[in-house]
Amino acid sequence: MSRIASVLIPMPLPEAFDYAEPEGMGLAPGDQVAVPLGPRTMRGVVVDLREAAGGNRPLKPVAERLDDPPLPPGTVEFVQWAARYAVDAPGQPLAIALRGARAQKARPQRVVAATGRAPVRATPARGRVLDAAVQPMPAADLARAAGVSAGVVKGLVDEGVLEVREIDPRRAFDPPDVSRRETHLNPSQAAAAEALRKAPGGFSVTLLDGVTGSGKTEVYLEAAAAALEADPEAQVLILAPEIALTQAVIARVAARFGAAPGEWHSDIAPPARRRVWEATAAGECRIVVGARSALFLPFKRLRLIVVDEEHDGSFKQEEGFIYHARDLAVVRGRIEGAAVLLASATPSLESLRNAETGRYRWLRLSARHGAARLPDITLIDLRETPPEAGRWLSPPLVRAMGETLARGEQTLLFLNRRGYAPLVLCKACGERMTAPDTDSWLVEHRYTGRLVCHLTGFSMPKPAACPHCGAKDSLVSIGPGVERVEEEARALFPDARLAVFSSDTVFDAREARRLVERMAAGEIDILVATQAAAKGHNFPRLTLVGVVDADLGLRGGDLRAGERTYQLLAQATGRAGRHDRPGRALLQTYAPDHAVMQALAAQDRDAFVAAEMAERELAGLPPFGRLAAVIASGPDAGQLDAFVQDMARAAPNTPGVEVYGPADAPLGLIRGRRRKRFLVRADRGVDLSAYMAAWRARVRPPGPVRVAIDIDPYSFL
Numbered sequence: 001m002s003r004i005a006s007v008l009i010p011m012p013l014p015e016a017f018d019y020a021e022p023e024g025m026g027l028a029p030g031d032q033v034a035v036p037l038g039p040r041t042m043r044g045v046v047v048d049l050r051e052a053a054g055g056n057r058p059l060k061p062v063a064e065r066l067d068d069p070p071l072p073p074g075t076v077e078f079v080q081w082a083a084r085y086a087v088d089a090p091g092q093p094l095a096i097a098l099r100g101a102r103a104q105k106a107r108p109q110r111v112v113a114a115t116g117r118a119p120v121r122a123t124p125a126r127g128r129v130l131d132a133a134v135q136p137m138p139a140a141d142l143a144r145a146a147g148v149s150a151g152v153v154k155g156l157v158d159e160g161v162l163e164v165r166e167i168d169p170r171r172a173f174d175p176p177d178v179s180r181r182e183t184h185l186n187p188s189q190a191a192a193a194e195a196l197r198k199a200p201g202g203f204s205v206t207l208l209d210g211v212t213g214s215g216k217t218e219v220y221l222e223a224a225a226a227a228l229e230a231d232p233e234a235q236v237l238i239l240a241p242e243i244a245l246t247q248a249v250i251a252r253v254a255a256r257f258g259a260a261p262g263e264w265h266s267d268i269a270p271p272a273r274r275r276v277w278e279a280t281a282a283g284e285c286r287i288v289v290g291a292r293s294a295l296f297l298p299f300k301r302l303r304l305i306v307v308d309e310e311h312d313g314s315f316k317q318e319e320g321f322i323y324h325a326r327d328l329a330v331v332r333g334r335i336e337g338a339a340v341l342l343a344s345a346t347p348s349l350e351s352l353r354n355a356e357t358g359r360y361r362w363l364r365l366s367a368r369h370g371a372a373r374l375p376d377i378t379l380i381d382l383r384e385t386p387p388e389a390g391r392w393l394s395p396p397l398v399r400a401m402g403e404t405l406a407r408g409e410q411t412l413l414f415l416n417r418r419g420y421a422p423l424v425l426c427k428a429c430g431e432r433m434t435a436p437d438t439d440s441w442l443v444e445h446r447y448t449g450r451l452v453c454h455l456t457g458f459s460m461p462k463p464a465a466c467p468h469c470g471a472k473d474s475l476v477s478i479g480p481g482v483e484r485v486e487e488e489a490r491a492l493f494p495d496a497r498l499a500v501f502s503s504d505t506v507f508d509a510r511e512a513r514r515l516v517e518r519m520a521a522g523e524i525d526i527l528v529a530t531q532a533a534a535k536g537h538n539f540p541r542l543t544l545v546g547v548v549d550a551d552l553g554l555r556g557g558d559l560r561a562g563e564r565t566y567q568l569l570a571q572a573t574g575r576a577g578r579h580d581r582p583g584r585a586l587l588q589t590y591a592p593d594h595a596v597m598q599a600l601a602a603q604d605r606d607a608f609v610a611a612e613m614a615e616r617e618l619a620g621l622p623p624f625g626r627l628a629a630v631i632a633s634g635p636d637a638g639q640l641d642a643f644v645q646d647m648a649r650a651a652p653n654t655p656g657v658e659v660y661g662p663a664d665a666p667l668g669l670i671r672g673r674r675r676k677r678f679l680v681r682a683d684r685g686v687d688l689s690a691y692m693a694a695w696r697a698r699v700r701p702p703g704p705v706r707v708a709i710d711i712d713p714y715s716f717l
């Protein structure tokens with residue numbers, strides 16, 4: 001009897017396709033195979049096998065079973081679950097899960113290493129090479145490190161002073177050493193770690209809720225050690241919201257376990273990606289530290305998932321396959337029978353609600369470790385003490401920066417805005433510079449001299465004359481970004497060492513690590529940073545945090561504006577005074593009476609959360625109700641309008657579900673495509689994914705119109 005294989009292909013197709021299994025191929029679920037699809041041959045994954053009943057029309061056969069590791073059953077189930085939840089094609093999450101499997105394999109790397117032999121002829125250049133050759137490295141790197149030409153290195157190889165070696169790029173991951181512990185947990189940390197260790201095995205969710213600097217990282221590393229120790233094959237996944245933060249976590253993991261973990265995020269080169277993917281599937285890589293997509297790795301025996309800074313909005317993937325990694329981490333934990341640990345000083349209202357109702361376990365750490373105290377937080381009322389005209393730092397903040405510098409301590413100026421100025425306009429005709437086919441203002445970047453659309457990446461040189469009226473030198477920059485604040489700080493403190501930390505100045509993981517190390521080593525006096533640097537890091541000499549525009553996140557307020565502003569500013573201010581020196585934070589605001597500012601100044605999270613929860617409950621909003629969004633887009637306004645009207649009429653009538661819209665999206669035009677939105681609110685008990693799937697099945701968008709569904713939206717633009 002022959003069998004039929006259902007094969008899922010990593011493309012946006014509605015379902016798995018059936019193929020005939022050739023005699024003797026011996027397929028199993030999870031196997032990676034090559035299958036014909038139209039004129040092409042595609043990689044796919046077997047998700048199901050069944051006996052063929054007679055009489056079916058003949059199916060095309062599977063072309064080949066690939067010599068790549070199969071996807072473990074948990075990963076296959078997770079991919080399918082995630083697709084159903086997100087109301088998207090299962091091939092979309094599968095594509096994420098196969099990203100490492102399809103990455104290019106590494107070639108053996110050629111490095112040079114010292115042989116111990118002395119050169120026949122010693123020159124200063126040769127001396128520098130030998131000083132730099134402390135460990136094997138590629139010849140080009142060695143030449144660069146020593147500041148010599150490639151010829152000098154080659155000469156030393158020819159003489160036998162250096163030798164060429166090949167290293168296997170698929171070298172194994174060193175096993176973690178769980179017994180290696182450098183810190184002793186304080187009593188409250190030890191109690192939390194003990195509670196985690198004593199938890200019954202299998203799936204559980206715990207909220208590790210501890211103030212900034214309380215040692216949550218120490219506690220979850222203990223939980224990781226316990227999981228690795230209890231089972232010699234156990235694997236641990238630690239998710240961090242930003243690449244910069246993965247670097248800090250990797251360093252902590254390496255210090256705790258004496259071995260580097262697998263690293264996974266968008267900035268990893270393909271061969272390294274492949275190595276982590278294969279080692280994860282083989283169960284040989286026991287600890288992975290990564291950004292959200294690491295959740296889709298093919299773990300063989302996942303026993304613990306840590307979601308660090310679980311409240312962070314970066315866990316929400318907004319493009320392509322739309323998902324929230326914190327929510328899916330809980331799902332993956334359930335499928336794998338793994339413990340899930342959500343850590344934060346400012347947990348999301350969703351997680352707090354689950355903790356309050358007993359669905360999650362709740363461990364609290366209420367004080368900083370050791371002598372460190374939480375910083376004093378003071379509001380600066382900009383209506384009373386405004387900065388000078390054309391400046392952004394108020395006199396009290398400037399004074400505090402001067403005092404901090406004089407003590408040899410560090411300042412972090414936090415402003416969540418990239419570039420130099422968020423708006424450029426013509427003072428002759430009033431024209432605002434916008435992107436050509438997108439509803440967004442162009443942001444001035446002075447380091448590069450360009451105007452940039454942060455939404456689409458479009459950029460152009462800053463023109464000398466207004467493109468609208470032709471006036472020369474009439475374009476003025478309105479408002480501050482980090483570059484402008486740095487300029488101001490540099491003018492105020494010309495002798496201070498300054499740096500800017502934003503995704504424009506720090507564009508890869510290595511840069512991020514370098515800047516974090518320089519800051520930690522005290523080589524920077526004033527760091528001007530967006531949120532990329534405001535969370536999670538430990539800078540021992542940082543004692544002053546100045547929030548340049550505390551009101552920024554409240555403008556345009558969506559449902560989570562207050563919550564998000566509270567979280568972001570509590571995190572930013574929480575960078576101050578993490579060691580023995582007391583810290584303080586100054587928040588510049590025009591709205592000192594706003595509930596968020598009051599809660600921050602009083603450091604009263606619980607009161608803020610209680611008030612916010614009460615409002616959400618009244619309105620039936622998350623975490624008390626559920627939301628989904630529909631974003632329809634198309635190049636033609638009339639066609640899009642007609643389609644969304646049809647779609648409105650097709651909405652299923654279900655008790656407990658309300659549909660709002662269609663409405664113009666606040667960002668009504670992106671890359672030449674018009675955008676319309678629906679918002680759906682449902683009671684908690686409603687299967688919102690099923691509702692959205694049923695709705696979508698009733699409409700057929702015309703060719704150029706695209707419909708995206710966003711379950712539990714975080715952006716409403």
Ligand code: ADP
Pocket residue numbers: 183184185186189210211212213214215216217218219369536538578
């Ligand atoms: P959190 O993750 O809660 O922000 P961390 O784990 O980063 O806190 O701890 C804050 C700082 O205190 C770090 O520098 C950490 O090394 C130090 N620390 C925390 N707990 C201990 C401990 N038990 N012994 C020594 N140092 C500790």
